[in-house]
Amino acid sequence: MKTSVEITLEAILFMAGQSVALNRLATAVELDPASTAKALAKLQSNLSSRGIRLAQSGDQYSLVTAPSVASEVENFIGNQQRTELSKAALETLAIIAYRQPVTKTDIDAVRGVSSEQTLKNLLLRGLITESGRAKVTGKPVLYSTSLKFLEILGLSHAGQLPKIEQDSGEQS
Amino acid sequence: MSYQVNLLNFEGPLDLLLNLIERSELEITQISLAQVTQQYLDYLGQIPNLDPLELNQFIELAAKLIHIKSQALLPTVDNPEFENDTAELAEQLSRYQHYQKASRYLQDLLSSGQRSWSGPVRASKPNIETVAPQNLDLNILSQAFRSAISKLPPITDNAQLMPKITIEAMIERIQDYLNRGVQSHLSQLLDEAKNRTEVLVLFLGLLELVKSGQIRVRQPHPFDDIELEAVYSTTKP
Numbered sequence: 001m002k003t004s005v006e007i008t009l010e011a012i013l014f015m016a017g018q019s020v021a022l023n024r025l026a027t028a029v030e031l032d033p034a035s036t037a038k039a040l041a042k043l044q045s046n047l048s049s050r051g052i053r054l055a056q057s058g059d060q061y062s063l064v065t066a067p068s069v070a071s072e073v074e075n076f077i078g079n080q081q082r083t084e085l086s087k088a089a090l091e092t093l094a095i096i097a098y099r100q101p102v103t104k105t106d107i108d109a110v111r112g113v114s115s116e117q118t119l120k121n122l123l124l125r126g127l128i129t130e131s132g133r134a135k136v137t138g139k140p141v142l143y144s145t146s147l148k149f150l151e152i153l154g155l156s157h158a159g160q161l162p163k164i165e166q167d168s169g170e171q172s
Numbered sequence: 173m174s175y176q177v178n179l180l181n182f183e184g185p186l187d188l189l190l191n192l193i194e195r196s197e198l199e200i201t202q203i204s205l206a207q208v209t210q211q212y213l214d215y216l217g218q219i220p221n222l223d224p225l226e227l228n229q230f231i232e233l234a235a236k237l238i239h240i241k242s243q244a245l246l247p248t249v250d251n252p253e254f255e256n257d258t259a260e261l262a263e264q265l266s267r268y269q270h271y272q273k274a275s276r277y278l279q280d281l282l283s284s285g286q287r288s289w290s291g292p293v294r295a296s297k298p299n300i301e302t303v304a305p306q307n308l309d310l311n312i313l314s315q316a317f318r319s320a321i322s323k324l325p326p327i328t329d330n331a332q333l334m335p336k337i338t339i340e341a342m343i344e345r346i347q348d349y350l351n352r353g354v355q356s357h358l359s360q361l362l363d364e365a366k367n368r369t370e371v372l373v374l375f376l377g378l379l380e381l382v383k384s385g386q387i388r389v390r391q392p393h394p395f396d397d398i399e400l401e402a403v404y405s406t407t408k409p
Contacts, residue, residue: 018290019290053288055288055290062290063290064288064289064290065288065289065290066288067286067287067288068286070285070286070287070288071285073289077289083282085278085279085282087183087275088183090275090276090278090279091183091271091272091275093275093278094271094272094274094275094277094278095271095274097274097278098271098274109264110264110267110268110271111183111184111186111268111271112184112185112186112187112229112233112264112268113183113184113185113186113226113229114225147290150288151287151288151289151290152282152287153278153281153282153286153287154281154284154286154287154288155281161277162277162281164270164273164274164277
């Protein structure tokens with residue numbers, strides 16, 4: 001029975017052609033979100049050596065091409081889409097990627113400069129999303145990385161980001 | 173030991189400071205911070221036109237560094253607050269170093285070319301560069317222009333084509349008017365004005381006449397019509 005849920009999820013995600021929220025998937029397979037998430041995790045692991053992978057960011061899931069064959073896929077599309085990111089953008093992305101969700105103030109505190117413009121750019125490029133509000137005074141916006149962020153780096157989920165030694169010990 | 177480094181390549185004061193410390197192959201400590209203070213200040217002196225807000229951040233950090241250095245040179249006074257500040261800066265710098273490393277990892281991942289695409293054929297988003305449309309050439313363009321012009325309404329504002337009245341002419345008109353009857357009212361003159369330009373010139377003409385003492389103006393009560401009176405009601409010589 002579990003197997004057919006995974007198969008159903010795989011088929012639905014293929015047909016969707018874009019990212020789908022967990023809740024919608026849960027409804028589609030008539031299960032609660034927690035069980036659906038488990039099935040999706042299994043699907044992700046099943047696909048991990050295929051040409052199509054399952055990417056997950058927050059509550060969004062999407063089938064994506066395997067990063068290892070990026071150049072072949074690129075040739076097929078016939079479209080060079082090199083992403084260029086400025087140093088400021090990379091720093092900001094790194095902070096968000098490793099500490100998400102995180103507020104603008106937190107980001108500024110690490111960088112020692114205002115990240116307002118950079119955040120606007122990253123939002124525009126679809127590399128980060130607003131993922132809620134912090135439970136502190138002023139309820140500032142929280143930022144997280146998006147599925148597109150995972151795509152351009154060839155990752156399936158944020159946990160695949162390389163670990164960096166000398167963790168400052170302030171992981172949220 | 174002067175480096176030709178463009179300050180604008182640094183993302184901010186922390187970036188600069190970290191660079192100085194790493195370049196000297198030092199750990200981040202109170203001592204090393206004091207040591208690079210002079211270099212930091214030297215660079216600060218070379219800043220080209222920076223936005224005041226950005227400059228402010230560099231200067232703020234400079235103040236902290238000078239404080240740290242002064243304490244390192246004269247460690248006589250026990251200042252717990254200072255200890256905290258130094259530790260805070262050191263920690264902030266370490267944390268920044270940590271994320272600079274992380275951003276380098278991200279850059280490596282990006283450059284490796286390994287990436288995914290979501291969705292079928294939609295994967296290739298249209299290029300944002302503009303592409304000239306195929307069926308465009310000079311003839312088509314000029315025809316389009318001509319037809320656009322022909323659709324514009326013709327210029328019917330005749331005021332543009334009417335000869336303008338000069339102040340001198342208007343002054344003569346006013347004087348003629350006043351000479352017909354010794355006293356007249358402004359409203360009568362205004363009624364005769366054919367358009368806005370004439371009203372303006374009428375006003376200017378009246379002012380000129382008042383200034384040269386040739387007419388007098390009176391308003392018996394507030395908001396009454398204004399009375400005009402020629403000072404000499406005889407005709408011009």
